Amino acid sequence: MIDKNSPLPIYYQIQEMIRKKIDTAEWEPGDMLPSERIFAEDFDVSRMTVRQAVTELANEGLLHREKGKGTFVAEPKIEQPLQGLTSFTEDMKARGLTPGSVLIQYTLRTAPLKVSEKLQANTDVPVYEIKRIRLADDVPMAYERTFINSAIVGELPEDIENRSIYYFLEKEKGFKIxxxxxxxxxxxxxxxxAGRLDINEGDPILLIQRITYLEDGTPLEYVKSAYRGDRYKFTIKMPR
Amino acid sequence: MIDKNSPLPIYYQIQEMIRKKIDTAEWEPGDMLPSERIFAEDFDVSRMTVRQAVTELANEGLLHREKGKGTFVAEPKIEQPLQGLTSFTEDMKARGLTPGSVLIQYTLRTAPLKVSEKLQANTDVPVYEIKRIRLADDVPMAYERTFINSAIVGELPEDIENRSIYYFLEKEKGFKIxxxxxxxxxxxxxxxxAGRLDINEGDPILLIQRITYLEDGTPLEYVKSAYRGDRYKFTIKMPR
DNA sequence: AAAATATAGTTGTCTATACCATTAATCTTC
DNA sequence: GAAGATTAATGGTATAGACAACTATATTTT
Known part of the structure; x- marks a missing residue:
């Protein structure tokens, strides 16, 4: 479960392990986590290492610490409609819809001029071009064209369309979005x-373009999405 | 400077000390802080204690760490194009356009049902209804309908259309957005x-609805805007 | 002169331990 | 039975040290 020889830091592995248990509802809001000392003993690591993992999650608001009592899974934040970057998958789930995806195209090619500009790369940089129809409860919701800088991410597995690309890059490749x-x-x-979305030519669509950066500012992907205007509203909370 | 017998934790004292040096411009953006080891030696504390102080400040964005290099005072956050809430006025200025406004209607009335819902108020709550055409370089950019809960803001001056409502509420009325x-x-x-925006019926428009809250969560205003699809793109930076 | 190597300094991760403050349950005393 | 004291468990703070990964500079080699 925890691999001391992994290049990933131990505290990070513990962090993700906890995150996963909460994601999969194995640990639910209000549940008490094993104490830091127990954790340390179970994983055969120092308590300080456990604390480094828990501290970050507590700062994020995922966990809640109480001196003398323990550490608990925090109640899910009320009013959390898309506070930050979210994937289509997360977005639809948050709306109570079942996300789906139909792969139209998956190629490795050299970037078109406009794409290379967005990715701040040379025109000859190899990129993955992924065209997908995004479904919500099996109905077309968006037509999405994704360009990922392959010089950065390296090789992507072919079944990527079934999974969250973010999840793959963060959890398995160690990239920090x-x-x-x-x-x-x-x-x-x-x-x-119109053809892809099963609507008529001239119907309203919401074009959303996104450039996602790594923590160091490197552009990672460029996504152009066309959402059905009759089906989709984008809601976001903005600070200050 | 650091009092080991203080009831305040040492890491907290160090934190506040650093904060103060930055506030008073003794340490300026780009400056390198003393290394953690130097800090620890100077204050005669453990390096881990220094790290606890610095980590929190780095999380806040006040400091910036670089492995192998050092820890630096972060550049003050630049107000990126539309990082947060902005008014039309600010928005246009940021784009290098001159904002303008044509008042179509200005009335004090009882809220329509949908509006009162958005404002979490009773249906009979009095609201200002302001209809404006928003201009950029004297060309219609958006048609905007604003509803402001007058039970909260009280009386508004009649010449409000020439000024930023936000500015008025924050600076002159003391509200905290x-x-x-x-x-x-x-x-x-x-x-x-179409008539307001000088376009044809059936042309694409970007509908933006906004509810603005006060710091305590009270809904303040509800704005429905129709932006010309051919002229306007909305860009926003989102954190992960 | 250029390239490779060493070196010193930095943050990042981790250990093993210690003591403190708070909490909740248990035990003791009245 | 109620009140107080004890005890065990928890997270909070702090230490002293270690090695890794990275950066910049100085030194040596080619």
């Missing part, structure tokens, strides 16, 4: 988009 | 919107 820049624009469906 | 919730949606211009 940073900020994202998102653009919203109203437009009308062209022939291709 | 909190979060905002914003919804994006693609649609087609109806007759009224």
């Amino acid at each position: 940073g900020d994202g820049e998102q653009t919203f624009e109203a437009s009308l469906a062209n022939t291709e988009e | 909190g979060d905002g919730e914003q919804t994006f949606e693609a649609s087609l211009a109806n007759t009224e919107e």
Whole structure:
């Protein structure tokens, strides 16, 4: 469960392990976690290492510490509609819909000019181009074109469309996702988009473009999505 | 400077000391802090204690760590193009355009049902209803309908259309603006919107609805805006 | 002169331990 | 039975040290 020889830090492994148990509802809000001393003994690590893992999760608000009592899974934050960057998968789940995906195209190619600009890379940089139709409860919701800088991520598994790309990159590849820049624009469906989304040409679509950066500022991916205007609203909480 | 017998934790004292040096500009953005080992030696504490202080400040964004190099005072957060809540006025200025406004209607009335719901108020609550055409370089950019809970803000001056409402409420009335919730949606211009925006019926428009809250969570205003799809893109930076 | 190597300094991770403050349960005393 | 004291468990703070990973500079080698 915890691999001391992994290149990933132990505290990070513990962190992700806890996160997973909460994600999978194995540990539910209000549940008390094993005490730091127990954790340390179980994993045969120092208590301080356990604390480093727990501290970060507590700062994130996922855990809640009480002196003298213990550490508990925090109650899910009320009013959390898309506070930050989210994937289509997370987005749909938050809306109570079942996300789905149909792969249209999956190729490794050299980046088109506009894409290479967005990715701040040379025009000849190899990128993955992934075209997907995104489904919500089996109905087309968006037509999505993703470009991922393969010079950064290396090889992607072929079954990536079934999983969250973010999850894969963060958990399995160890990349740290940073900020994202998102653009919203109203437009009308062209022939291709109308066909993919099962709507008529000229119907309203919400174009969302996103550039996702790594923590160090390197652009990782560029996504162009066309959402059905009649089905989709994007809601976001903004500070200050 | 650091009092080991103080009831305040040592790491907290160090934290506040660093904060103060930055506040008073004794340490400026870009400056390198003494290394953790130097700090520890100077204060005669353990390096881990110093780290606990620095880690928190780094998480806050006040400091910036670089492995192998050192710890530096972070650059003050630049107000990125639309990182948070912004008014139309600020938005346009950030784009290098001159914002303008044409007042269409300004009334004090009882809230329509939908509006009172958004403002979490009774249906008979009095609201200001302000309809404006928003101009950028004298060209219609958006048609905006604003509802402000007058039970909260009291009386508004009549010449409000020439000024930023936010500025007025914050600086002159002392209200503290909190979060905002914003919804994006693609649609087609109806007759009224097309007329106001000088476009054709059926042209694409970006519908943006915003609810602005005070710091204590009270809804303050509800704004429905229809932006010209051919002229306006909304860009935002989002944290992960 | 350029390239490779060593070196010193930095943050990152981790250990093993110690004591403190708070909490909750148990035991003792009245 | 109620009140107080004890005890065990928890997270909070702190120590002294170790090695790893990374960076910049100085030194040596080619």
